[in-house]
Amino acid sequence: MSLLKLACRSILNRRITALLTVVSIAISVALLLGVERIRVEAKNSFTNTISGTDLIVGARSSGINLLLYSVFHIGDATNNISRETWEDIASDPTVDWTIPVSLGDSHRGYRVVGTNTAMFEHFRHAGDQPLVFANGKAFSDLYDAVIGADVATELGYTTGQSITLAHGVEMVSLQSHDDKPFRISGILQRTGTPMDRAILISLQGIEALHVDWHNGAPPIPGLTVSADKARNLSLEPEAITAFYVGLKSRMATFRLQRLINEYPQEALLAVLPGVALQQLWQLVGVAEKALLGVAALVVLAGLTGMLTAILTSLNERRREMAILRSVGARPGHIFFLLMFESLFYALAGCLLGNLLLYGLLFVAQPLAQGWLGLHLTISLPGLFELGLMIAIITAALLLGLFPALRAYRNSLADGLTIRV
Incomplete structure (x- = not known):
C-alpha cells in the first residue's frame, strides 16, 4: 500500500476529529478572505465616491478639508467663492462642465446641498455610474427637493411630501425656514456615497430661503418675504461653497489647477479628487488593517487547533506507529504521514473556506448593495488572496513539523515495541 493511500486511510479512521479540524480552519479562512474582500471593496467604494x-x-x-465639506458634506468651508469667480473659471476653454455646491442648511441632521441640474447630468460615482432616480424626477420648481435613499428610508419620505428646511446643520434647529416649505420631487437610488444622506435643491432655492436674511441673521418680524413673493425676485446666487470641474481633456488638468491655485482675485484651492481621497483613506483606513489583523489571528487560532488535535492523538496512535514499523515503515515514513495530515487539513480547510465564502457572498451581495450601497464583487481569488492561502498552507506545514518530529522520535525510541 502506498504511503499516500495509507495517510488517507489514517485520516478517514479519525474522520470526526478530522472533519471538525477542517471545518474550524475553513471558518477561519472564510473570515480572513471575507474581511479582505470587504476591505478591498470598501476602499474601492470610498475612492469611487466621486468619479x-x-x-x-x-x-x-x-x-482633505475641501474634500470633506464638498463631497462628504462634513464640516464647513473657510470661505465662499463669488459667482463671478466661478463663472470666470467655468468659461475657460478647457472646461467642459462645472457643478456648483452650496452648503449651509439642513433637515433633521441631513445636509441640504444647493446645486443645479448639472449634478444629475455630470456627477459620477463608482467608476461611471450617474445619479439614478428610484422615484420622481429632478427639481424643476423653485421649491422642489431631491432626497437621497437614506433620507427617504430613515425618515419615511415619499415623493410629493412637503418638508421644512432649517438654517445650520444641527439635528434640532431653532431657525427653521417654515415659511418656505419644499416639495420632494424625486428620490435617488442608493449609491453608497454621501449623496444617500443629502437633500438636493436648486441654487435659487437656497437664495429664496435666505432672501430676507441679512448677514446671517434671521429676518426681522414684519419684514419677511413670503414664498410667493420670493419667486418674483432675482435669486441668482452671489456666492457658492465649491464646485466640481470636468475638463474636455485631462491633459489640461495640471495647467488649470495651477491657474486656480494662483488665482489673483480670490484665495482658491483646486485638488484632484483621486489624490485627496487616497490621502483621506490613509487617515481612516487604519481600522480595516486592524480588522484584517484580527482575522489573521483567528486563522492562527484555527491552525493551533489543528496542531492541538494532532498532538493530542499522538499518544493514542503509538500502537499504530509500531504496527507500521513492524510492516516495514521507516521513521521517515511516519514523519511523512504526519506532515501529509497537516497539509490535508490546510488544503481542505482552504477549499471549504472558499466554498463557504462564495456561498455567503451570493447571499450577502444583494443585501449589502441594498442596505449599504456596497457592491461585493463575486470573482476568482486575486493574487493577494491566493498569497494569503499559500501563507496559511505554509503555516500549517510549519506547525505540522512539531507533531511530525515528535512522532519521528517516538518511532525511533519505540521501535517495534510501544514504550509507555
Whole structure:
C-alpha cells in the first residue's frame, strides 16, 4: 500500500476529529478572505465616491478639508467663492462642465446641498455610474427637493411630501425656514456615497430661503418675504461653497489647477479628487488593517487547533506507529504521514473556506448593495488572496513539523515495541 493511500486511510479512521479540524480552519479562512474582500471593496467604494470629476475647487484650505465639506458634506468651508469667480473659471476653454455646491442648511441632521441640474447630468460615482432616480424626477420648481435613499428610508419620505428646511446643520434647529416649505420631487437610488444622506435643491432655492436674511441673521418680524413673493425676485446666487470641474481633456488638468491655485482675485484651492481621497483613506483606513489583523489571528487560532488535535492523538496512535514499523515503515515514513495530515487539513480547510465564502457572498451581495450601497464583487481569488492561502498552507506545514518530529522520535525510541 502506498504511503499516500495509507495517510488517507489514517485520516478517514479519525474522520470526526478530522472533519471538525477542517471545518474550524475553513471558518477561519472564510473570515480572513471575507474581511479582505470587504476591505478591498470598501476602499474601492470610498475612492469611487466621486468619479469623472477632474478638479474640486473651493476656498483655500487643506485638500482633505475641501474634500470633506464638498463631497462628504462634513464640516464647513473657510470661505465662499463669488459667482463671478466661478463663472470666470467655468468659461475657460478647457472646461467642459462645472457643478456648483452650496452648503449651509439642513433637515433633521441631513445636509441640504444647493446645486443645479448639472449634478444629475455630470456627477459620477463608482467608476461611471450617474445619479439614478428610484422615484420622481429632478427639481424643476423653485421649491422642489431631491432626497437621497437614506433620507427617504430613515425618515419615511415619499415623493410629493412637503418638508421644512432649517438654517445650520444641527439635528434640532431653532431657525427653521417654515415659511418656505419644499416639495420632494424625486428620490435617488442608493449609491453608497454621501449623496444617500443629502437633500438636493436648486441654487435659487437656497437664495429664496435666505432672501430676507441679512448677514446671517434671521429676518426681522414684519419684514419677511413670503414664498410667493420670493419667486418674483432675482435669486441668482452671489456666492457658492465649491464646485466640481470636468475638463474636455485631462491633459489640461495640471495647467488649470495651477491657474486656480494662483488665482489673483480670490484665495482658491483646486485638488484632484483621486489624490485627496487616497490621502483621506490613509487617515481612516487604519481600522480595516486592524480588522484584517484580527482575522489573521483567528486563522492562527484555527491552525493551533489543528496542531492541538494532532498532538493530542499522538499518544493514542503509538500502537499504530509500531504496527507500521513492524510492516516495514521507516521513521521517515511516519514523519511523512504526519506532515501529509497537516497539509490535508490546510488544503481542505482552504477549499471549504472558499466554498463557504462564495456561498455567503451570493447571499450577502444583494443585501449589502441594498442596505449599504456596497457592491461585493463575486470573482476568482486575486493574487493577494491566493498569497494569503499559500501563507496559511505554509503555516500549517510549519506547525505540522512539531507533531511530525515528535512522532519521528517516538518511532525511533519505540521501535517495534510501544514504550509507555
